């Protein structure tokens with residue numbers, strides 16, 4: 318049987334030779350944090366508590382020199398060894414080991430194997446929208462655990478949107494005092510204190526994930542207007558925006574009143590008011606100071622309520638502000654239409670696997686500027702799309718429903734003409750939360766499609782097992798591990814679950 322490894326490692330050799338038996342006396346050696354992390358996953362999966370010893374059965378080690386985040390894993394009857402090129406590589410080797418543990422023969426064992434592995438892309442992201450439905454810190458931690466186990470290394474937090482502002486700002490306290498109390502549908506709101514945010518950054522870093530915070534500007538800012546009406550335009554109502562509101566239902570947005578609907582595109586900051594730029598500099602400054610990672614995401618999507626020239630002026634200044642703070646600006650691909658966008662800006666493409674509406678041209682712009690793109694094709698990696706036509710959760714606008722097969726069958730270098738391997742910083746799967754209220758909903762929508770995005774991010778494009786047929790087998794074999802980790806996934810009919 319194919320070992321249930323997802324994402325598929327670069328090189329896997331399994332042998333018919335006897336594997337390693339995990340027993341209550343099995344010992345482990347290596348760096349303390351790695352030992353503790355391995356012990357935890359082994360305990361959850363098998364109930365066995367590994368003990369520490371110097372001459373151990375399972376040896377964890379770091380040997381600098383290989384590619385970043387790479388590792389070697391060796392399993393035979395007598396021993397297991399994982400050698401990472403760095404701490405992240407060792408961590409990923411342990412995730413692979415956890416997937417190899419089986420209970421087939423009546424006891425716990427790990428098949429004999431030699432695995433040499435390294436990621437295809439350096440940016441392997443997941444996005445969580447905590448604005449449409451606020452998600453408490455514990456849910457963010459759980460999402461980090463899930464993503465890190467699939468070798469994702471970036472956590473993009475969509476912290477602000479029309480429906481709420483979710484991070485405390487000392488310079489603008491009314492953002493959370495007045496514009497965080499509700500979520501879509503009138504569900505409970507909430508916000509992160511600075512201490513909460515630091516705790517998320519730290520929890521992520523311990524699992525080798527970097528937080529990429531997003532403050533969505535200059536649209537998706539109705540909540541800013543609830544707190545500070547002076548810098549926000551009243552809701553803009555074009556035909557396009559009316560259509561969006563009609564499609565999703567709900568009431569029209571009203572100035573200075575918290576918005577609980579699903580429509581997009583009706584809000585804008587005041588572009589020709591200097592107070593707007595004081596606001597942007599203040600909140601991005603606080604965010605930069607709280608964020609050790611290199612990126613600040615400033616949105617720029619669906620600014621239907623901002624005139625094109627105003628949008629360009631705003632994005633030019635906002636990307637310069639991010640650069641002056643010592644961070645790399647990241648924006649959605651719409652900003653690729655702006656002439657003088659800061660050259661370092663990374664673009665996030667959310668069009669389809671087969672581009673429409675000139676979205677590919679917007680994305681190419683970032684590459685022409687000498688920068689790169691992150692691919693989030695909405696019809697493949699938007700985890701908030703309904704997985705089946707009759708699903709109770711999810712949206713369908715991105716050619717939905719999105720099957721697991723479609724989430725899997727796409728190749729990053731084939732999406733946008735002129736954007737090849739070296740132009741792609743990485744891949745990001747996005748979980749927007751208009752219909753997703755809590756961790757149970759999140760698990761049902763993210764799994765198993767998040768595994769397909771993990772494989773697109775990590776695994777080399779070629780290889781005998783890099784196929785849908787093999788992927789569905791491998792994912793099916795992960796059910797026992799996922800159950801033991803408490804992941805409440807739905808058993809998609811496309812997968813042969815074990």
Ligand code: TNX
Pocket residue numbers: 581618619649667695699701712749750751
């Ligand atoms: C589009 S694609 C959005 C979000 C919505 C999402 C729902 C993009 C950058 N923005 O505002 O939440 O669709 O699927």
